[in-house]
Amino acid sequence: MPSHESPELVDLFTTYTAGPGSIGSHLTGTATAHGADDPLIVATGADFALYPGGGRAPMVEGFRLSIRGFKELAAVSHLGPALATLVRLRTGYGDGDWRTQAERLLRQVERSRKANSTELWRDTIAVDAYRGRERAIAGMVDYSCAMTARYLRAALADEDYLTPETLRGDYLDGGGTAELPVPLNRMMIATFFLIGLDTFHRILGWFRTQRIDWDHAMVVVAGQQGRPTGGVTWNTSSVVAMILGASEYRLPLDRLYLAPHAPTFATPLDGDLGEVAALEEPLRRLWSGIRETVELGTVMFDGYPRFLPGEIAHPDVSDHTVTGISEMPVIHGPDDWRAMTTRLRVVLEDPRQLLSGCVTDYAVQQLVAADNDPAGVVVPGLDRVDYPTGL
Incomplete structure (x- = not known):
């Protein structure tokens, strides 16, 4: 023990907290055991796990990177930020490598445009939620690649063209002219919406088959969601929106906790749920510990x-x-x-x-x-x- 500490007061500190034998830990353990039969839902950055309770095996449903069409649509939705990044490299930092990166992007855009077709979206990517819209999606992708390639060629021909003003006026936010019939901002909205439409269509169907008692559900959104600073509040988390929607808005918000530092599991491979199952007890303790701290508020400050x-x-x-x-x-x-x-x-x-x-x-x-x-x-x-x- 450091010489500046009082052993008696430190012992008083650990009596309530900071250890597995503390009074606070005892309360968490009691609450965890009491809720052992309640359903626990855990969302990581890529998957949902449902622990039905009562010792039953968990189930996992993916919702992000392993999903059909996600990477293809994200590739197109990122064209706007990709061009903006080139603008920043040139105008913000004077980085001459913007030209090499622009040429690289142009090659990939032209390659993707050739590969794009109605048949690709209908027969290969084949997303149920997009059924009947494949021709429109292929048309949007073709147009987006064409407008991106045109902008890149203009910038490569005259680097003074590569500015925030031309990016907005000639690509993102113009439109309604023969040169730019549809502004690319609309494409970005459409692609993000389509990804959300497909994801929630599948997740809602999956949750509906589970017949969850939402009034007693324990929900933890664990670990990083997207970029390191994103999705850490109820109003900024798309995962929270999905869970609340899946409950048809019956889940009380105070039973859902966002825990960016909670342990997570990797997407299971070949049906191996061992890592998922091993996390049930610590995640139930995590939820119960938070819940019991919340309950102290009424006890102490009603x-x-x-x-x-x-x-x-x-x-x-x-x-x-x-x-x-x-x-x-x-x-x-x-x-x-x-x-x-x-x-x-x-x-x-x-x-x-x-x-x-x-x-x-x-x-x-x-x-x-x-x-x-x-x-x-x-x-x-x-x-x-x-x-x-x-x-």
Whole structure:
């Protein structure tokens, strides 16, 4: 133990938390055992796993990279960002390698255009959700490749053409002219929509066959979803949208937790669900531990505004008619005990919050206002308060 620590107070810390034998861990274990028969749904970046409960084997359904048509449509939807990247290389960094990259992209665009056909989409890619639209999809891909190739050739012929203004006006956001009948922004919307249409069509059908008791479902969205900073809140996660839709909006939002640092499983190969099955217990403990922390909010702070997703953002809780909030309330000074006590409840009930972040932002604001002089800050609950001793 470091010399600056008090062994007695450290032991007090570990009695409640920070160890498998702690009181908090005991509560998590009790809650996990109590919910062992409830269905657990876990979403990774590529798959859904359903643990039916009661010791029954898990089931897995993929929804991303291994799916028919995903890479082909994503390839076309990325043409806009690809051209924008070339613009950034040239105009933002003066990187002469933009020309090599443009030539490379042009070759792949021309190659893909030759391979594209109605038959490819209907007979080879063959996505059920696209049935009847194959000719339109092939036409959209052909047009998108043609317009991309034209833009690339113009830029390669005259590099001064490669600017944000021409990208928007002659490719992305123009349109309605003989030169650009349809702006490519519409293609990007269409491709993203088609990917979502197919994905949810399959996932909704899969979930419907499982007959899940959504009122008791335990849901964890685990690990990274797309780019490292994406999909970490309810409103920004397409996976959350799918799960809520699959429940036909019966799943209570407070039973769904996004856990970017939770353990995940790789997409099972050859039907081997060993890794998936091994994660059931730790993921059930994870969900139950979060849930029990949330439940402490009512036990400790009933009567103060509770956390309600999507209710009132950043409210002034000095208005006593406010009973539910979705973000931290504003603090009106070091004696605003209603706001600060409400924050204690919010950090317990809002799974996005760090428990240590209850008044961190307020402390930062006060230090900045005091030019980083701790003596110029009022510490709520300590300064201006006399605690009797020796009781």
